[in-house]
Amino acid sequence: MAAMSLVLRAAAAWGARRAASGAAGGAHLPWLGGACRLPGTVAPVRHSSSHGKRMFIIKATKFYDTRFLNLLRFYVFLTGIPVAIFITYVNIFIGEAELAEIPEGYIPEYWEYYKHPISRWIARYLLDPPEKNYEKEMAVLHIEAKKTQMRLMESEARRLMRQRGDGPWYHYETPDKNLIDNSMKSTPDN
Numbered sequence: 001m002a003a004m005s006l007v008l009r010a011a012a013a014w015g016a017r018r019a020a021s022g023a024a025g026g027a028h029l030p031w032l033g034g035a036c037r038l039p040g041t042v043a044p045v046r047h048s049s050s051h052g053k054r055m056f057i058i059k060a061t062k063f064y065d066t067r068f069l070n071l072l073r074f075y076v077f078l079t080g081i082p083v084a085i086f087i088t089y090v091n092i093f094i095g096e097a098e099l100a101e102i103p104e105g106y107i108p109e110y111w112e113y114y115k116h117p118i119s120r121w122i123a124r125y126l127l128d129p130p131e132k133n134y135e136k137e138m139a140v141l142h143i144e145a146k147k148t149q150m151r152l153m154e155s156e157a158r159r160l161m162r163q164r165g166d167g168p169w170y171h172y173e174t175p176d177k178n179l180i181d182n183s184m185k186s187t188p189d190n
Contacts, residue, residue, distance in 0.1 A: 090117055 094117045102108060110131075111124035128136075161167035 087118070 096115050097112075097117070097120070109124075110129050111120050114120040114123055158167075
């Protein structure tokens, strides 16, 4: 195993040297074509010395992009393949319902009106029955009708308070007549 990786590493280095020198390594050896065209390969830079200095090409990382795409592909296949197998199984072995006469005295359930078995299962176990949806809508309409009635009564009360001049405005309380001292005054200041 280690020898195989050394051979592959040596072949990749040879292909990279061949691509850098200008030879088309991918044309003669197709299995090394990918090694020659790797992004971010080194390129020689001419300096005053006889040896070329290799330059490190700086570019944005693709690690998180590839990681996200790999995880996305994994989870799509993790859920998509079993779902596709299940749907295929249901369509082949169970099939769609056929329209038939309703027997005398039999009242069908609401989920029996759906044609496909998966739709029937969803309607039976996941969704609310139509009677419950109807009652919920009627409750919402009742609450809104009560709100409308309350708003009309409040506006009528405001109109009458403005017309008659009474209402929750600020006013002085009338003192109790039992608190008035009607006795004779001994001094003018009492």
